[in-house]
Amino acid sequence: MIEMKDVYKTYPNGVIALNGINVRIKQGEFVYVVGPSGAGKSTFIKMMYREEKPTSGSIMINGVNLAHLKDNKVPILRRNIGVIFQDFKLLPKLTVYENVAFALEVIEESPRLIKKKVMEVLDLVGLKHKARFYPDELSGGEQQRVSIARSIVNSPKIVIADEPTGNLDPDNSWGIMEIFETINDRGTTIVMATHNREIVNTIKKRVIAIESGKIVRDEARGEYGYEV
């Protein structure tokens, strides 16, 4: 499903962000990625949707080696991977409905199917009743739920999230986690970088800890493990 072999990443400025990563994540797993600031978590995650290319090593996603993936094939990869960020990256001039539909429209689905799929995912994240609202009319938690709806509307097998609760209060953070668990129960792989100790220690999942670009810990039902 996701497999990295001897992945190294040196940024153009000389910073070594990943220093020999070897990992396998199976379909349907839920994985937290933890570690200190600057450890390489975001870089690790960016490798999976080819936001960054490795300096060396191989990255297999569903049998495709991203190191060799041509740039014009990257949009196809991105359709099969949902990505969620700390800032929600919604388009401010589009409604909730349009923000989610946008992801489907680019692959030319029929209008009827678009409506059905968009309303289904908005229902899943509890925002069907706000389909006509604009992002600035929503709370942070609601905006993040829209961004999740957008990321899963194409039914990706993998959802990758980089500190998805980073800008949210505890209530909203738990709400987001409920949605992730629902998606994961349906068989979607989730990889989530987080600094949220309470979530990691409460909703027990596989924990991969990265320090200085290396995996230093990988536990099936792990703990957050760092002092505040």
Ligand SMILES: Nc1ncnc2c1ncn2[C@@H]1O[C@H](COP(=O)(O)OP(=O)(O)OP(=O)(O)O)[C@@H](O)[C@H]1O
């Ligand atoms: N585009 C870039 N160009 C140069 N260096 C970068 C770039 N992006 C990240 N880095 C560096 O690579 C290292 C790893 O960064 P990364 O963003 O992966 O860390 P992180 O674990 O996600 O940290 P945080 O918890 O603060 O988000 C850091 O030293 C960072 O400064």
Ligand SMILES: [Mg+2]
């Ligand atoms: Mg980061």
